[in-house]
Amino acid sequence: MRAAKLGASLAVVSLAVAGCSAGGTPDSAAEGNAAVTVTLNWVPYGEHAPLYYGVEQGFFEEEGIDLTIQPGNGSGNTVQQVAQRNTDFGWSDTPPLANGISSGMPVRSVGVFLQTGPSSVEFFADQGITEPADLVGKTVGGTPGDAMYGTFPAWLELNGVDPADVKVVNVDAAGKIAALIEGKVDAIQGFHHDQAPTIENQSGEEVDALPFADFGMNLLGTGLVANESMIQEDPELVEAMVRATSRSFLEAADNQDAAVKAMAAGAEQAPEESVLSAQLAATIELLNLEEAPVPGTNTEEQWTDTLTFLSENTDFDGEVAPTEYWDATFGEDL
Numbered sequence: 001m002r003a004a005k006l007g008a009s010l011a012v013v014s015l016a017v018a019g020c021s022a023g024g025t026p027d028s029a030a031e032g033n034a035a036v037t038v039t040l041n042w043v044p045y046g047e048h049a050p051l052y053y054g055v056e057q058g059f060f061e062e063e064g065i066d067l068t069i070q071p072g073n074g075s076g077n078t079v080q081q082v083a084q085r086n087t088d089f090g091w092s093d094t095p096p097l098a099n100g101i102s103s104g105m106p107v108r109s110v111g112v113f114l115q116t117g118p119s120s121v122e123f124f125a126d127q128g129i130t131e132p133a134d135l136v137g138k139t140v141g142g143t144p145g146d147a148m149y150g151t152f153p154a155w156l157e158l159n160g161v162d163p164a165d166v167k168v169v170n171v172d173a174a175g176k177i178a179a180l181i182e183g184k185v186d187a188i189q190g191f192h193h194d195q196a197p198t199i200e201n202q203s204g205e206e207v208d209a210l211p212f213a214d215f216g217m218n219l220l221g222t223g224l225v226a227n228e229s230m231i232q233e234d235p236e237l238v239e240a241m242v243r244a245t246s247r248s249f250l251e252a253a254d255n256q257d258a259a260v261k262a263m264a265a266g267a268e269q270a271p272e273e274s275v276l277s278a279q280l281a282a283t284i285e286l287l288n289l290e291e292a293p294v295p296g297t298n299t300e301e302q303w304t305d306t307l308t309f310l311s312e313n314t315d316f317d318g319e320v321a322p323t324e325y326w327d328a329t330f331g332e333d334l
Contacts, residue, residue: 033066034237039087040072041222044267045194046279047114048091052266053259054248063240074173075222076100076145082107082225089241090225093117094306095147095316097225101325102318106228109326111242111296113249114221115288116213119148122180122196123187125206132159132215141171141185148189151217154313158216177202193282201275219306221286223296231327242296242330249295253284297331 040048051069054060060067070087072078075096082090083105094112101107121140123129129138132155142149153163171179176188177195181203190196192209200207212218224245226238252259260276270276287295303322310316318324 033061033064035068036060036065036089036237036241037068037070037087038089038091038224038241039070039078039081040091041075041078041093042073042194043071044069044263046197046260046263046276047194047222047283049259049263049276049280049283050248050252051091051245052263053252053255054244056262056266057248057251059247059251060241060244063244065237065240065244067244074146079105079107079225082227085227085229088226088230091222092225093147093222094220095151095310095314098307098310098318098325099316102316107225108228108231110224110226110231110238110330111246112220112223112298112302112326113245113295114223114283114286115292115298115302116211116286117219117221118191118193118211118286119151119213119217119219120190120192120196120209120211121152121187122190122192122199122207122209124180124199124203125208127186127208129187129208129210132156132161132210135187135210136161136165138186139167139169141176141179141188142168143173143176143189144170146173146189147219148212150314150316151212151219151310152189154309155212155215155217157313193279193286197275197278197282201271217309219309220298220302226327235329239330239333243334246294246296246334249287250289252280253287253289253295256280256284294331294334297334298326298328300328 055067075093078090078092079097079100081087083100097109129135142152156163156166169185176190177199179185180188180199192211196207196209224242231238256277260273260280263276264270264273300322303326304320307320311320
């Protein structure tokens with residue numbers, strides 16, 4: 001296996017697409033549509049372009065949804081916001097969601113979209129790192145509390161590396177990229193489809209990554225999260241949201257340039273389109289459309305594998321029972 005080559009930059013944007021119609025015009029949503037919010041896992045980047053595209057193309061409006069997209073501050077925080085009903089839906093990574101549910105938060109996944117998890121170790125190409133064993137003696141920046149930090153030691157052991165031989169330095173999530181560029185660490189834990197392009201853009205240097213999924217550890221990635229109360233009280237709305245989101249990702253995969261333009265036009269402080277394009281292309285690969293042609297649909301085996309790994313290799317102490325974390329109902333008719 002080899003390190004994944006990556007390019008471009010992070011789409012650092014801050015926005016809420018309040019009251020947008022199919023064309024993204026403010027305050028022009030069809031009368032009677034339900035006002036719905038979705039809070040992202042982070043500030044918007046290329047992975048989220050399909051949502052903007054879906055708003056612009058009217059996919060959500062056709063389902064009776066007037067969608068507002070809100071920036072997030074980490075998957076764990078997004079799950080908490082959904083649990084507290086401060087947002088209607090969340091876009092969250094699966095391990096933090098599982099931890100939230102195991103701690104008693106009344107939320108459920110209603111469909112994971114990234115079939116391949118984007119967790120990785122990223123570094124400059126001139127380091128010559130091509131496999132986990134090359135990290136021995138290196139310093140890796142990580143953020144306590146996120147999914148990568150918790151699974152990194154198990155991933156090393158899975159690849160025959162003693163975690164004690166790799167020094168992990170605690171770094172705030174917002175400071176990891178700077179720590180790598182400034183040479184404070186040799187590598188960082190991160191989402192390769194997002195952060196690696198950012199590093200290349202900011203540093204002008206080639207970046208490589210060791211995706212966890214390429215070296216024996218694939219955990220389900222990001223997807224839609226809803227509160228149990230919403231699922232019980234308004235399953236039709238949840239179904240409509242899942243359906244519109246699935247359509248948005250599928251259409252964006254076939255019309256990536258248009259999706260990029262939709263996000264560039266609809267997101268404040270959007271980076272250059274070439275950056276968004278590279279991030280979206282990497283995201284589409286993680287959908288695994290050849291094996292899972294309908295975005296947002298999962299299998300019980302995928303959930304069992306993810307939960308089992310977390311249970312056996314991290315501090316996750318929840319039940320290994322997919323139905324405790326995932327409601328498969330909303331993917332059945334996609």
